[in-house]
Amino acid sequence: MGSATLHEAAGRVGALPHAIKPVADTWTLAGPAFPVFTPPGNNVFIHDALYAAPRGSVLVVATGLHGHDPEWGYWGEILSHAAMVAGLAGIVLDGGARDATRLREQGFPVFSRGLSILGTGKDRAGGILGEPVTIGTVKVSAGDLVVGDIDGVVVIAASQAAAVLDDGVRREDKEATIMRRLTAGERSVDIYGF
Ligand SMILES: O=C([O-])CC(=O)C(=O)O
Numbered sequence: 642m643g644s645a646t647l648h649e650a651a652g653r654v655g656a657l658p659h660a661i662k663p664v665a666d667t668w669t670l671a672g673p674a675f676p677v678f679t680p681p682g683n684n685v686f687i688h689d690a691l692y693a694a695p696r697g698s699v700l701v702v703a704t705g706l707h708g709h710d711p712e713w714g715y716w717g718e719i720l721s722h723a724a725m726v727a728g729l730a731g732i733v734l735d736g737g738a739r740d741a742t743r744l745r746e747q748g749f750p751v752f753s754r755g756l757s758i759l760g761t762g763k764d765r766a767g768g769i770l771g772e773p774v775t776i777g778t779v780k781v782s783a784g785d786l787v788v789g790d791i792d793g794v795v796v797i798a799a800s801q802a803a804a805v806l807d808d809g810v811r812r813e814d815k816e817a818t819i820m821r822r823l824t825a826g827e828r829s830v831d832i833y834g835f
């Protein structure tokens with residue numbers, strides 16, 4: 642199910658900033674969040690998170706700069722390789738990634754604000770693992786459902802996830818019916834009653 646459908650099903654909440662996109666257009670992502678806060682320009686806590694997150698997790702990394710952070714590549718081919726070995730499902734990064742050609746070959750879903758050559762420091766101070774983080778206007782807690790695709794990333798509270806998925810399926814069924822009616826010659830404005 643697409644991120645936009647789930648966002649509608651969730652009552653139009655949970656969309657992360659639109660600038661956070663997959664490094665390869667075709668990638669999709671789904672799994673429970675493991676939140677990480679890293680100080681700007683530092684990625685040692687992201688390395689630590691690989692070994693703290695349960696298998697199947699999506700790392701969701703806040704950098705404290707709320708999007709004003711185009712200049713670091715927090716994640717690259719080494720971290721993707723390590724994350725695959727650790728059985729993680731993907732990463733959502735409120736900052737840049739690098740080694741994009743290799744990342745695309747590896748296929749591990751990396752969602753970032755863009756690409757940056759610059760490497761990060763390793764000071765072991767100021768990071769937090771597994772506690773809620775805020776990206777854009779969205780608070781992300783451990784276990785929340787994270788779904789990403791080329792449209793972007795949506796985060797659904799764990800307590801809402803089952804109901805939102807059910808509603809998403811209903812929406813997709815309804816939209817399939819609308820497509821059939823359009824094919825049959827009806828007009829969108831008539832179907833919706835606009
Ligand atoms: O050096 C880093 O920590 C990020 C990186 O390029 C890699 O993971 O390959």
Ligand SMILES: [Mg+2]
Nearest residue numbers: 717718719740
């Ligand atoms: Mg690298």
